Amino acid sequence: MDTIVTPLWLSLKVATIATIIxxxxxxxxxxxxxxxxxxxxxFLSIVVTVPLIIPPTVLGYYLLLLLGRSSTLGQMVESITGQPIVFTWKAAVIAASIAALPLLIRPIQASFETINKETIQAAELDGAGKVQLLRHIIIPLAYKGILAGLVLGFARAMGEFGATLMVAGNIPGRTQTLSIAIYDAVQADRMMDAHVMVIILSLVTILFLYLIHRWFK
Known part of the structure; x- marks a missing residue:
């Protein structure tokens, strides 16, 4: 049972934090x-779309080069925290966040661009600052795109495999998410465990979609 519960809990933790980020x-x-x-x-809009286009293992490789113990950033973080980033659950969060980001940005940006510019200009004339505009006008008017982005982002983070495997590894109880555990179960011919984990992963994702939909309504 622990071979299923632990990866499920880790996947939920990683996907939730990654989606928030x-x-x-x-x-x-x-x-x-x-x-x-x-x-x-x-240019930056194109750059943030790259994780959506390149293979997940390539993304993981780039992250490994960026965050590895031999990299400048990796050494800096290790000197501050006393431990490396790679092959920890935090590395899994970073990988899932970057993988999910393009799927969040595209529908949200599209919704923002459909907002009537006159509405924003009128609010600015009334003295609304940028933060007030974003909080009280832009986000409420673009809630459908935000909903779509949240759904796609969480689903991507929950099912992230390739980049996570590269940068966080496959350490049971520490970095083995549900997607990686499913792969392990299939490789070991534990098909019943794989069936159960696939069903659980699907149900959790569907439940999240339902809850987000209800919350926005």
Whole structure:
């Protein structure tokens, strides 16, 4: 039973934290991209889409180079925290966040761009600041796109496999998420365990979709 419960709990923890991180970043980047159309935002908009296009193992390889113990960033973090980033559950969160980010940004940005500019200009004339505009006008008017982004982002983070395996590894009880545990079960010919974990993963994702839909309604 522990071979299923522990990966499930880790997957939920990783996916939840990763979705929150990607959601905050996604809202801010979508806001910037939608209302500041210039060469820089166009370039960065392409850059954040790259994790959606390249194979997950390639993304994981890049993260390994960036966060590994021999990298400058990896050594800096290890000197501060006393432990490496790679091959920990935190590395799994980073991988899932980056993998989910493009799926959050695209529908949110599209919803932001459909907002009537006159509505925003009227609010600015009434003295609304940027934070007030985002909180009270832009986000409420774009809730459908935000809902779609949250759903897609969580589903991607929950099912993330390739990048997580590269940068966090497959350590039972520490970094083995449910997706990796399913792969392990199939490799070991434990098909019943694999069936159960696949069903659980599917049900958890569907339940999340339902709860998010109810919350936004």
């Amino acid at each position: 990607a959601f905050v970043m996604g809202i801010l980047l979508s806001w910037w991209f939608a209302f500041n159309n210039n060469k820089l935002t166009s």
